[in-house]
Amino acid sequence: MxxxxxxxxxxxxxxxxxxxxxxxxxxxxxxPPLDLDLTQAHGNVLAEDVVAPHAFPAFDQAAVDGYAARWEDISGGGRGPSYVPAPSGTPGGRTIRLNVVGDLGAASWRPVRLTPGSCFSVAAGAPLPVAADVVVPVEWTDQGMAAVEIFRTPKRGYGVRRAGEELPAGTLLARAGTYVSPALVAVFAATGIGHVVVRPxxxxxxxxxxxxxxxxxxxxxxxxxxxxxxxxxxxxxxxxxxxxxxxxxxxxxxxxxxxxxxxxxxxxxxxxxxxxxxxxxxxxxxxxxxxxxxxxxxxxxxxxxxxxxxxxxxxxxxxxxxxxxxxxxxxxxxxxxxxxxxxxxxxxxxAGAEPVFRPSVRAHLLETVSSPAGLREFRPAHVAERRGGGYTVQPLSGGPFTLSGLAEANGLLVLGERVTTAAAGSTVDVLLLDRRR
Incomplete structure (x- = not known):
């Protein structure tokens, strides 16, 4: 033999x-699942589906700093609802000028209502007055305090965020098995969630x-x-x-x-x-x-x-x-x-995470390699995306036992049990390593 x-x-x-x-x-x-405070949940995996208990935004609010107004009061000064600069007066000579009847900040809470020809100075995040359907950005105006002159006419609804526009109450925010990322923590907090059930x-x-x-x-x-x-x-x-x-x-x-x-x-x-x-x-x-x-x-x-x-x-x-x-x-x-x-x-x-294995891709082998018969080999390699799509993989010198190769590798070339030689130009499997550099 x-x-x-x-x-x-x-x-x-x-x-x-x-x-x-x-x-x-x-x-x-x-x-076993564990109920954690939201600040401790980052990095864990959800053990249960999470549903929004409250809407986000929770109320109609301004998305930009500016003036909350009724669109019908300002549309006559432009050439229709567009972002194109418009003259400050209409063909009849009427100037678009609104009375500023108050200021609203993010901490304002008393409900107020617009009357024809008036507006409120608002900060981003401030609750909108009743009947307001547009916020004119402050840079599109003369920034007046008692009265304001508007130079550009935005579309109806510009600068406005309606209650529940992004996430209505009852929305499925994340399914069980989802990794709790910083952005997901923000979503949970914004919809009124203080605790989540996770896998520790x-x-x-x-x-x-x-x-x-x-x-x-x-x-x-x-x-x-x-x-x-x-x-x-x-x-x-x-x-x-x-x-x-x-x-x-x-x-x-x-x-x-x-x-x-x-x-x-x-x-x-x-x-x-x-x-x-x-x-x-x-x-x-x-x-x-x-x-x-x-x-x-x-x-x-x-x-x-x-x-x-x-x-x-x-x-x-x-x-x-x-x-x-x-x-x-x-x-x-x-x-x-x-x-x-x-x-x-x-x-x-x-940890309850899915998938349990590293992601893998099929890659174009740049160099002929040999592998022991009957063994599944994992060899350090460098994988790169090809221009036009797909991947290439370059085996690193020294084989799988070299620490320097493992330190340099961003992938592991996988050669199956029946593979004794893989020719340059063939397609092989590569596990992608997550190198957070």
Whole structure:
């Protein structure tokens, strides 16, 4: 049997990534809903539909600074209802001049009424007088105080916002599953909403494991590896919208690891570990969390998945509260890819967000690449929009294990299990990474 055939046979024993993800995500449920004050709701996902209890605007109001008037009183001075400059007098010599009978600001509340030939000076946001159907912008007038002369005639309704014109009471403002953005917060507030029911942001705890790990601030040397993973994964979890907590480094001590995970279940909705998922002599996480006790399987199942890089992934629950735990490989590149593939969708599902996966596009490949047989590869790449439509994708040098490539990438080139070579010019799938720069 050839080396290629051996590799294909080994790959056939791996669990397809799609099957593995489906099995894992079916075991997760969105967190219970929580009623939050509007100022705390931003960044969460709505758990219920939200309907406007009040109209917006709540009353007829001026949209611009100017003079609230009756259009029939001013239309004789122009050439019909248009924005074209008109002379200040009619052919008969009559000047468009209105008496200014009062001033109205945004805090005015007493109802007033216009009489023929009169107007009110109004500020934007001020309630309109009864019978007013136009606001003449202040710059279209001589800005008079007791009387005003109008130089241009706006259309009927110009500068006027009617009650409920934008959002009548009873309007569906947002459906369950909608992300609460700053603009949506403004819509809720404007229609009289002070609280909304949301899915809370998941609390995610990140633990790096390994006797060889040392904290940042120094260089690696033989026998020591700087812990890049827990810092990177904490940032990745925060980027998704989770409340991320970095616990730090845990040595390869069975009792220490069990105790640490048990303690973290009190404040976590999801625990992510990194390192020790393989079958080597130092891979304690897999050995400890998959150990059978009392005839029962361990709390975490480790699966060799058809994924490149990082085939070994773990998933299960720990503690009396059965908090989900995701176990990622120790290589930094494999850990970040594993986060994208498994941990990120899990966080999205817990948060009630849809879709749980990154958006993807089909792109024109600019360079021929090879890929391991039987594995679904995620390779750092740069994707760009083509002039005239569509996308191109350029694989970044170094392959999927390079941290520099992941730092530069704005997409992940996806090569399926049956792809061993993708030729330049072919069309491939690319996951779009959200790089907020």
């Amino acid at each position: 050839t080396a290629t055939a051996d590799a294909e046979a080994a790959a056939n024993e791996l669990t397809p990534l799609a099957d593995y993800l489906g099995n894992v995500l079916r075991r997760l449920r969105a967190l 942001s998941p609390r995610v705890v990140i633990v790096a494991t390994g006797d060889e790990l040392v904290d940042v601030g120094r260089g690696s040397q033989p026998g020591q590896v700087v812990d890049a993973n827990s810092h990177a994964l904490t940032a990745a979890a925060a980027e998704v919208g989770a409340l991320a907590y970095r616990v730090g480094i845990c040595d390869d001590d069975p009792e220490g690891l069990r105790g640490l995970l048990e303690d973290q279940t009190l404040r976590a909705d999801l625990i992510i570990t990194t390192g020790g998922t393989g079958t080597g002599p130092g891979d304690m996480v897999r050995r400890i969390l998959s150990r059978r006790e009392g005839g029962r399987a361990g709390p975490v199942t480790f699966t060799d998945v058809a994924l490149y890089p990082g085939t070994a992934l773990g998933f299960g629950t720990v503690g009396a509260e059965e908090v989900p735990v995701v176990c990622l490989p120790g290589d930094p590149g494999a850990a970040l890819i594993g986060f994208e593939v498994l941990a990120r969708p899990a966080i999205q599902l817990l």
